Structure formats: C-alpha cells, structure tokens
Amino acid sequence: MAARKTTSKSNASAEELKAFYHDMLLIRRFEEKAGQLYGMGLIGGFCHLYIGQEAVVVGLEAAAKDGDKRITTYRDHGHMLACGMDPNGVMAELTGREGGYSRGKGGSMHMFSTEKHFYGGHGIVGANVPLGAGLAFSDKYKGNDNVTFTYFGDGAANQGQVYETFNMAALWDLPVIFVIENNQYAMGTSQQRSTSSPDIYHRGEAFGIPGEMVDGMDVLAVRDAGQKAVDHCRAGKGPYILEIKTYRYRGHSMSDPAKYRTREEVQKMRDEKDAIEHVRDLLLTGKHATEEDLKAIDKEIKKVVNASAEFAKESPEPDPKELWTDIYTDIAPQNA
Amino acid sequence: MATEILMPALSPTMEEGTLAKWLVKEGDTVVSGDIMAEIETDKATMEFEAVDEGVIGKILIAEGTEGVKVNTAIAVLLEEGESADDISAAPAEKAAPAAAAAEAPAPTAPAKAAAPAAPKPDLSPDWPEGTETKKQTVREALNTAMAEEMRRREDVFIMGEEVAEYQGAYKITQNLLEEFGKKRVIDTPITEHGFAGIGVGAALGGLRPIIEFMTWNFAMQAIDQIINSAAKTLYMSGGQMGCPIVFRGPNGAAARVGAQHSQDYAAWYAQIPGLKVVQPYSASDAKGLLKSAIRDPNPVIFLENEILYGRSFDVPVMDDFTVPFGKARVWREGTDVTIVSFGIGMTYALEAAEKLAEDGIDAEVIDLRTLRPIDYDTVIASVMKTNRCVTVEEGWPVASIGNHISATLMQRAFDYLDAPVINCTGKDVPMPYAANLEKLALTSTAEVVDAVRQVTYR
Numbered sequence: 001m002a003a004r005k006t007t008s009k010s011n012a013s014a015e016e017l018k019a020f021y022h023d024m025l026l027i028r029r030f031e032e033k034a035g036q037l038y039g040m041g042l043i044g045g046f047c048h049l050y051i052g053q054e055a056v057v058v059g060l061e062a063a064a065k066d067g068d069k070r071i072t073t074y075r076d077h078g079h080m081l082a083c084g085m086d087p088n089g090v091m092a093e094l095t096g097r098e099g100g101y102s103r104g105k106g107g108s109m110h111m112f113s114t115e116k117h118f119y120g121g122h123g124i125v126g127a128n129v130p131l132g133a134g135l136a137f138s139d140k141y142k143g144n145d146n147v148t149f150t151y152f153g154d155g156a157a158n159q160g161q162v163y164e165t166f167n168m169a170a171l172w173d174l175p176v177i178f179v180i181e182n183n184q185y186a187m188g189t190s191q192q193r194s195t196s197s198p199d200i201y202h203r204g205e206a207f208g209i210p211g212e213m214v215d216g217m218d219v220l221a222v223r224d225a226g227q228k229a230v231d232h233c234r235a236g237k238g239p240y241i242l243e244i245k246t247y248r249y250r251g252h253s254m255s256d257p258a259k260y261r262t263r264e265e266v267q268k269m270r271d272e273k274d275a276i277e278h279v280r281d282l283l284l285t286g287k288h289a290t291e292e293d294l295k296a297i298d299k300e301i302k303k304v305v306n307a308s309a310e311f312a313k314e315s316p317e318p319d320p321k322e323l324w325t326d327i328y329t330d331i332a333p334q335n336a
Numbered sequence: 337m338a339t340e341i342l343m344p345a346l347s348p349t350m351e352e353g354t355l356a357k358w359l360v361k362e363g364d365t366v367v368s369g370d371i372m373a374e375i376e377t378d379k380a381t382m383e384f385e386a387v388d389e390g391v392i393g394k395i396l397i398a399e400g401t402e403g404v405k406v407n408t409a410i411a412v413l414l415e416e417g418e419s420a421d422d423i424s425a426a427p428a429e430k431a432a433p434a435a436a437a438a439e440a441p442a443p444t445a446p447a448k449a450a451a452p453a454a455p456k457p458d459l460s461p462d463w464p465e466g467t468e469t470k471k472q473t474v475r476e477a478l479n480t481a482m483a484e485e486m487r488r489r490e491d492v493f494i495m496g497e498e499v500a501e502y503q504g505a506y507k508i509t510q511n512l513l514e515e516f517g518k519k520r521v522i523d524t525p526i527t528e529h530g531f532a533g534i535g536v537g538a539a540l541g542g543l544r545p546i547i548e549f550m551t552w553n554f555a556m557q558a559i560d561q562i563i564n565s566a567a568k569t570l571y572m573s574g575g576q577m578g579c580p581i582v583f584r585g586p587n588g589a590a591a592r593v594g595a596q597h598s599q600d601y602a603a604w605y606a607q608i609p610g611l612k613v614v615q616p617y618s619a620s621d622a623k624g625l626l627k628s629a630i631r632d633p634n635p636v637i638f639l640e641n642e643i644l645y646g647r648s649f650d651v652p653v654m655d656d657f658t659v660p661f662g663k664a665r666v667w668r669e670g671t672d673v674t675i676v677s678f679g680i681g682m683t684y685a686l687e688a689a690e691k692l693a694e695d696g697i698d699a700e701v702i703d704l705r706t707l708r709p710i711d712y713d714t715v716i717a718s719v720m721k722t723n724r725c726v727t728v729e730e731g732w733p734v735a736s737i738g739n740h741i742s743a744t745l746m747q748r749a750f751d752y753l754d755a756p757v758i759n760c761t762g763k764d765v766p767m768p769y770a771a772n773l774e775k776l777a778l779t780s781t782a783e784v785v786d787a788v789r790q791v792t793y794r
Contacts, residue, residue: 134537
C-alpha cells in the first residue's frame with residue numbers, strides 16, 4: 001500500500017481506533033460481498049455500495065448516544081451496520097428473503113429498524129430530509145435531548161425541499177444534524193457541473209444554520225465534528241450542517257460503468273486517502289496494535305460477512321401471503 | 337480453498353455479456369478492489385473488481401468471448417499456498433436460485449368463476465335511537481372533533497398555514513391556539529412539501545400529527561411525501577414503522593376560483609394502498625369520521641369541501657361520537673334505483689331523489705363516506721334490490737370512483753343489473769372561471785335526474 005500522510009495526530013485511544021478499524025472494515029467487506037452476490041444474481045434491482053465512504057457513518061456514530069435517530073437515502077447499508085443492525089438481517093433483505101429486516105419487502109433502498117432508531121433507507125432523493133427534521137421535531141415535542149442525524153448527498157442538496165426544511169428547522173430550533181455526504185458525484189454528474197457554489201456547508205447561512213466542512217476520509221475529524229454538532233443540537237441551539245467530503249470508489253449503483261471519471265482519479269483516492277488505511281497506519285505506527293492483531297480483526301469480519309451471505313442465501317423467500325400483510329396496521333405503532 | 341470466479345450480472349436485467357478484456361493473467365496476485373476484467377453488458381462496458389484476495393490460477397473464458405451467461409465460471413482464484421493443480425477440486429458455487437420465484441405457486445386469479453360473495457351490509461344507525469341531536473355546521477363539527485381529540489391525547493397536534501394566529505384560512509381551527517397553545521397549534525411557512533414531510537417524520541417519531549392543507553390543490557406539491565413516505569413505509573419496513581397522520585383540508589371546486597383551485601382528489605388518493613381516504617358530506621360524519629381518522633394508526637386523507645363548511649346538519653349530543661371507516665350510510669331508502677355518491681355529490685344525489693319522487697320514481701341514496709376502504713356490500717345489496725345504479729361525484733370522468741363502482745357491480749352483481757350503470761361526474765375539462773362555464777363543468781341535479789330516467793327507462 002502506498003503510504004498515506006497522516007495529517008491528524010491521533011487523540012484516540014487504542015480501543016477507539018480498533019473499534020473504528022473494525023466498524024469501517026466490516027462495512028467495506030460487507031459491501032464487497034453484496035457486490036459479489038449481486039453479480040451472482042442473488043441481489044436484484046438497484047444496489048448502491050458505500051465503499052470509500054465508511055469513515056462518515058462510523059465517525060458520526062461515535063458521537064451518538066442511545067435514543068438518537070438516523071435517516072438516510074438509498075446508499076444505506078453502511079449506516080445500518082454502523083448503528084448496530086445485524087449484518088444477517090441486512091444481507092437477507094438485500095436478497096429479498098424472509099430473514100431480512102423488512103421480511104424481503106423493502107430491499108436495498110428501503111430498510112428500517114425501530115430498535116436501532118434507523119428510519120430508512122429512502123428511495124427518493126431529498127425526501128428523507130424533511131422526514132429527518134420531523135423526527136427531530138418529535139423529540140423536541142417530547143422534551144428529550146435526542147438528536148437526529150439526517151444524511152443526504154451532494155446531489156440531494158439541490159432539492160427544493162431541503163431548503164424548505166432548513167428554514168423550518170432553524171425557525172423552530174429542531175435538534176437535527178444535516179449531514180451532507182459530498183462524494184462529489186450525483187450519479188454521473190460531478191459537483192462542478194451541478195452546483196453553482198462549491199461549498200454546500202455555506203448554504204445554511206441564509207437560514208442562520210452553522211455549517212462546516214469536514215474531511216470525510218479521516219474518521220477522527222468526522223468524530224470531532226460530529227461531537228461539536230451533537231453538542232450544539234443537544235443544547236437546544238437548533239440545527240447544524242456538516243458537509244463531509246468523501247469519495248465513493250464504486251459506481252453509483254452496480255450497473256454504473258463510471259465513465260464520468262478516470263480510473264486514475266479513483267486509484268489516487270484509494271492509494272492516498274483511504275480511511276481504513278489511515279486508521280491502520282495510526283494503529284501500527286502508534287504501536288496500538290500489531291499486524292497480527294489486525295489480521296485477527298480481518299479474519300473475524302470475514303467470518304461475520306460470510307455468515308451473513310450464507311444466511312441471506314439460506315433464508316427462504318417470503319411466504320406468498322406476505323404480499324398482503326403490512327399494508328395497514330390495527331396497532332398504534334410504538335415508533336418512538 | 338480454490339474458488340471459481342463467476343461471470344457477474346452487472347445490471348438488473350443482464351443475462352449474458354461479452355468478456356471484453358482480461359486485465360490480469362494467470363499467476364497474478366489480486367486483492368479486493370483490483371480490476372480484473374472488462375465486461376460488456378447490453379448497456380455499457382463495466383470494470384469487474386476482485387472481492388477476495390488470491391492468485392489467478394486459471395483463466396477459463398478467453399477475452400473476446402461473447403454471450404457468456406451470468407454465473408458461468410470465468411476463472412479460478414487460488415488462496416495462499418495452493419497450486420493450479422488444486423483446481424479440479426474447486427467446488428462449483430451454486431448458481432443463483434433465479435428460478436425460485438417461478439416455482440412459487442401462481443396467485444389465484446381474482447373472483448375466478450366462483451359465485452360472487454353475497455353482500456352483508458351493516459345498516460345499523462350511527463347513533464342510538466332517542467339520542468339528543470343539535471344543529472351544527474360542518475365547520476363547527478370539524479373544529480370540535482379536533483379539540484376533543486387534542487384533549488384526549490397529548491401527542492395530537494395540528495400544523496399548517498394560518499392554522500394558529502389567523503384561526504384558520506377557513507376557520508376550521510378557530511380557538512385551538514387559545515386552548516392548546518403554540519406548541520400544539522403550529523403555523524408553518526408556505527411550504528407544503530416541507531411541512532408535509534416534517535409531519536410524516538413526526539408521525540414516524542411517535543406523534544399523531546394533523547396536517548392541514550389550506551386546500552388540497554396545494555398538496556400536489558407534497559404528494560411525494562404523502563404517497564412515497566406516509567403510505568408505503570409500513571409495508572417497506574415489514575410492519576415495523578407505522579405512520580399515524582391525518583392530512584386534511586378543503587377539496588374540490590369552491591366557487592369561481594378557476595382551474596388551479598378546483599379539483600377533486602378522491603380518485604387520486606383512493607388508488608393508493610396504505611392510505612385511508614375519507615370524504616364526508618354531513619356534519620355528523622365530518623365529526624365522527626375526523627375523530628376516527630385522528631385515532632387511526634394509519635395515514636388518512638380527509639377531503640373536506642368549502643361549500644359544505646357552512647351547512648348545518650343534526651349532530652348527536654354524545655360524549656364520544658365516532659363513525660367507523662368502511663361503512664356507507666343509506667340516506668334514503670328506495671326501490672327503483674340506487675344513487676351512490678359521497679362528499680358534495682350528495683347534494684345533487686339527494687335533490688335529484690326529491691325531484692324523482694315527485695314523478696313516482698323511488699330512489700335509494702347511499703353516501704359512501706369513505707373511499708378507502710369502500711363499503712361495497714351496502715352498494716351491492718342495494719343494487720340487487722333496485723337493479724339500477726347511478727353514481728355522482730365532482731371529479732373527472734376518467735378512472736373515477738364511479739368507474740370503479742361500475743366495474744365492481746359488473747363483477748359482483750352482473751345478473752342483477754337491468755341497465756348499464758351511469759356515472760355523473762365533472763366534465764373532462766380544467767375548471768373554467770366564467771360563471772356559466774363553471775356551472776357546466778360541474779355535475780348537477782338535473783344531470784342526475786336525467787341519468788336516473790335513462791337507467792329506469794322512464
């Protein structure tokens with residue numbers, strides 16, 4: 001591996017660094033496996049991989065506490081793993097099986113967990129942004145100090161409803177963190193070709209929402225920014241914007257040939273900026289872990305991921321009767 | 337253990353492709369993320385990355401080969417310490433059970449030749465006989481319903497444009513701010529898409545929002561949140577996440593407000609599984625159905641009408657009066673024809689029945705009240721008795737509620753029909769402004785009378 005310049009001096013403990021390494025690598029290996037299962041025809045439809053962006057969710061989850069909520073768009077597998085959802089249930093949803101989080105009825109883009117306060121998984125770009133503010137509204141209404149992480153991309157940042165939401169979130173001091181995962185390409189359109197001003201984090205200024213740009217390939221920088229945003233929201237000071245500069249290594253979805261960027265551009269990011277390699281370097285150079293320790297983590301993750309793939313293959317397809325269930329409920333939901 | 341690398345599916349529809357180029361050769365070491373080959377699908381040339389690390393033991397499909405089926409072994413990957421000789425022992429990965437779906441039993445065709453189920457209408461009265469009633473306008477009834485439910489549950493709140501300080505654009509939320517305060521009666525900016533989404537999010541977060549649209553015309557800006565977020569989340573989450581929310585406001589034509597402010601959305605929303613759709617006519621229904629809507633754990637579309645707001649009806653004086661969804665009300669019993677309507681269409685239906693009675697035609701008039709669920713049984717039982725049916729609504733004729741009722745009658749009461757069903761609807765035009773043209777664009781009592789004469793041949 002090409003050496004990466006470690007810019008941030010690690011202020012993290014060995015345990016924390018190991019946990020970051022583990023969580024990011026789990027996402028990467030899980031996504032690689034999902035890509036493989038897609039290639040085998042076991043996963044259908046659209047499948048958007050998170051490879052390259054792992055530090056964003058892992059860094060922010062480090063700033064979350066129990067009861068905090070998260071909601072995102074359709075590149076959502078990483079978010080689910082990072083908040084502690086079971087890889088078996090996620091993978092089995094990807095294969096459309098009974099053991100999936102939505103019993104096979106949601107798929108890659110539509111998964112939820114009331115237990116982990118994960119509110120999707122949304123297929124409509126931008127639509128999850130007012131939903132996230134609504135979740136934050138519910139916490140403020142109930143009078144607790146929970147916050148909602150509302151993730152969206154640089155592409156979604158051009159949707160009108162995002163600004164409708166900024167306005168109301170600021171007006172009502174909603175405890176919502178708008179996390180813009182800027183991976184620089186809205187499907188095949190680069191940010192330069194779609195966005196009139198390059199710094200998206202400035203866009204809250206018109207509403208009085210503070211914002212900052214964060215290096216999304218540095219999990220420690222993400223954690224620190226996340227903590228700052230969370231403190232702001234928990235203190236009742238209203239919303240906060242984090243524009244997190246990141247990069248997706250794979251195509252937009254599995255069927256994207258990615259001709260809008262060069263192979264060299266992708267390779268350069270992988271070689272010089274990879275977030276997992278960064279933490280690996282910190283662990284090794286700081287003598288927090290040995291090569292052997294890390295190999296053991298790799299091995300354990302491989303086992304978990306392979307088990308999730310096996311589970312997702314073995315889990316039966318949903319019973320045909322499932323077609324007609326969950327359209328209406330008689331029970332008042334316990335969503336909170 | 338040596339593993340086979342399989343020809344990948346690289347799009348939702350790919351079945352085979354061309355192995356255009358190998359970027360690795362036998363003996364090369366690969367790690368996860370390395371590009372191994374270029375594969376041409378029907379749409380594009382894609383790069384194919386390695387997932388596992390290992391050594392390319394053997395290339396099984398030469399570059400340039402066309403028509404390589406998905407899941408064909410194209411190369412063998414060796415792990416550390418293995419040699420190409422181990423290849424014969426490589427286990428073939430089981431092909432994807434793509435055919436599994438085909439093995440599932442075909443769903444039974446709907447209503448296959450079987451005799452249609454006999455209707456079982458529930459004709460019980462809405463309130464016990466002898467209950468005291470008082471005259472109340474639809475406006476007052478809606479207002480009382482919300483106030484009662486907000487007293488009942490702390491998690492019910494109302495949000496919309498001008499609902500608080502202005503007291504409601506149509507005064508439906510009058511005095512609510514005073515009683516419940518600004519935490520629960522919330523003025524929004526003019527931003528339907530945004531506040532509909534915030535409302536849905538709040539419902540997913542465990543609250544019970546009432547979202548008022550100043551008129552349903554403006555809700556078209558928010559329709560994605562209503563359908564994609566509110567109606568579908570329960571299903572997409574495998575039953576985990578319900579969305580108890582009421583979207584309400586005036587719907588349909590008011591008077592002289594032109595094309596963009598005069599549209600009936602009954603048929604639009606009635607098409608969506610996951611929503612419940614209510615369109616009340618009377619004040620007692622407005623009250624009883626709105627209370628049921630606020631208590632319902634599902635998203636409810638509540639379609640009111642500006643012209644009806646000021647009309648008075650008998651409302652029972654009861655502590656807790658509700659009307660269930662899916663139960664039609666028979667306003668007038670008759671034997672010669674069934675007139676089915678809902679909302680303001682009931683005005684024409686009832687007036688027409690009066691006029692027809694003068695000529696000795698005895699019409700039965702049914703108010704559907706809710707359009708999802710629809711009370712088919714009451715309609716079918718009635719048509720089995722009268723053998724004729726006319727439907728009345730203000731919405732457009734194509735794919736109307738009347739069309740759906742007609743189709744259902746064909747399926748479940750074909751042998752009972754003595755005439756084709758006629759649908760009285762709004763005309764197939766945008767609403768004009770001119771007074772005379774607006775009148776022509778709406779359906780009318782005269783049209784209903786005429787339709788009944790046609791189906792009764794009198």
